[in-house]
Amino acid sequence: MALTADAQRLIDGIAADMKLPMHTSSVGELRASYAARMTAPTTEIHSVRDVVVPSAAGGVPVRVYRPTDEESLPVVMWLHSGGCVFGGLDQNSEYLRKLSLAAGVVVVSVDYRLAPEHPHPAALEDCRIVWDWLVSGPPEVPADVTRAVVAGESAGGTLTFALTQQLRDSAGSLPVAQVSFYGAAEMRVSNPEQRCLIASPEDCEWFWDLYAPDPQSRQFPDVSPGLARDLTGLPPTFVVTAEVDPTRDATEAYAQRLAAAGVDVNLMRYEGVMHGFATMLGALPQARNVFDRTVAFLASILASPRAGT
Template identity: 40%
Template sequence: MPRLSEMVPPPVTRGLLRAVFGLPNPIKRLIAGRPVRLDGQQLDLDARLLLLMTRLEGGRLGAPTVEEARRGLQRGQTYLNRVPERAVGRRDVDAGGVPARLYTPEGLPEGSPLLVFYHGGGWVIGDLDTHDTVCRYLAVHADVRVLSVAYRLAPEHPYPAAAEDAVSAYEWAVANARDLDADRRAVAVGGDSAGGNLAAVVGVLAERRPAFALLFYPATDMTVRRRSRELFGEGFYLTDDDMTWFSDHYCPDVERRADPAVSPLLAGDLSGFPPTYLVTAGFDPLRDEGEAFARRLEEAGVPVAPRRQDDLIHGFVNMWSLGGRFQEALSEAAGALRTGLYAVPRRPRKPS
């Protein structure tokens, strides 16, 4: 049976979302039900409301088939298509054989910093379009160019394809920074979830260290089930079953899951990792492994700013257009990225 959202035109669904999330908080509390408190944290009201709507819709990240899962994420993002007011130019780029898209905010001078971004989706779903508004937001609010990378997806291309593409696209961006009107000394990597994993892999493996790493709730260890996966593995958007589904598609060879290019937390030496802003969500099965990676960076002497948005859920960067805490959290990350990259010594800008 088709979902309700498949039968309703996207503009109608977008209007409904705006209306619901624009309601006064007392009414939203009546709709969302009782507060959710777990592990000393209280779930944000808008996150509760979104989870309720997701449950009524019957959607989940994983699906009986890969094609259904990909369509589901793509459809969901068409409802969250708000963009920043500042215009952003886009053009397709061949990043050394890896398809990519370059975002340039209007008026940004040549020689700007550059973020190489990897989208989330469990290495199986997601694409340039599902994270278009995220890349626009980061470009505008961090005042940087963003190169979004369309790495190969599993199960058609299982590990190590995505990791290889991630490293290749980053190294191409550094080598061709001038052609991108960017400064090769200020090239960062970033991504969310599986994309955060790939950004971390680049930080571990790339010969030339990135200038900065922006990691949103990254998957960092495919070998261990941590406490957060038990606490938040059902009912908080990303589920335990979803994680198993993604892992089995991406790296079906269980013996290889301990490779640092799958589980960067297990890398032997992290002392060369770039300065990092790593943010987790309190109600996220991936929370504990992301925070374990931040601790390992600290122990290795890497400058790292760990941040837990303790009232939010996995995937909050894609939800920024709903406003509230979702947008606040992404704004904070954009500020950290801007600070981290503009503090890097760079070549002088050309006059406008």
């Protein structure tokens, strides 16, 4: 295990602004320090609109990024990172603008409820509510909802895996593809030797204790999707992992099981970088490579006959 010099410098810079490892902070301290690091987006885009999707819990806020006024664009539903404990709509705003423009897609970012105030299954319930709303063709998001993808980073990647399984099992409307940047397929540390100040094994355990406080719940696929027995019938899958990530091996094993079940899988491991690297455009060349490959994957999927074109 060896981080690149660029990756180590990036971690050192984050550590200057935030208390690391993250589990040494309180939840409130972590949320505040993370929010303080956010900067205003600079990339111009056609429109950005906030919408509240109706729900029994009072509504799920979403942010809609639109690259043009065209009403037949495909859609990417984005689920943010943060261990299901921190993060929100202001997270990844610059990244999602760039993704929307480069891929020619409407991006719908979901502000799902967070633990510990709202432990599992609240986040997954919110994601399902937004997905069902989105594919119904709401007037707030004029788009080609027959070409819709679910994508997420870290905790959002785990929710992506869990949501697609839930949709398949309940005869819901499946996405045409799923994208996961180092989403943990199981809530266990599979690589304890892979550690750095970001997403340490202890951080992972802390987040899981907050999100799924009942250890027994972690044995079910809606929390640990890698434990599902049947992986057939799931959509084409794009998975990115990082060398320095204590959940890496379990996630790669899940991707390999998907492929064995007949799912079209793209799995890429990036050496010398840590969990969380993929959305750090401008800071790490590996992040730019992931971005370009993600855009290419979306183009191939969203232009296919299966996607309704």
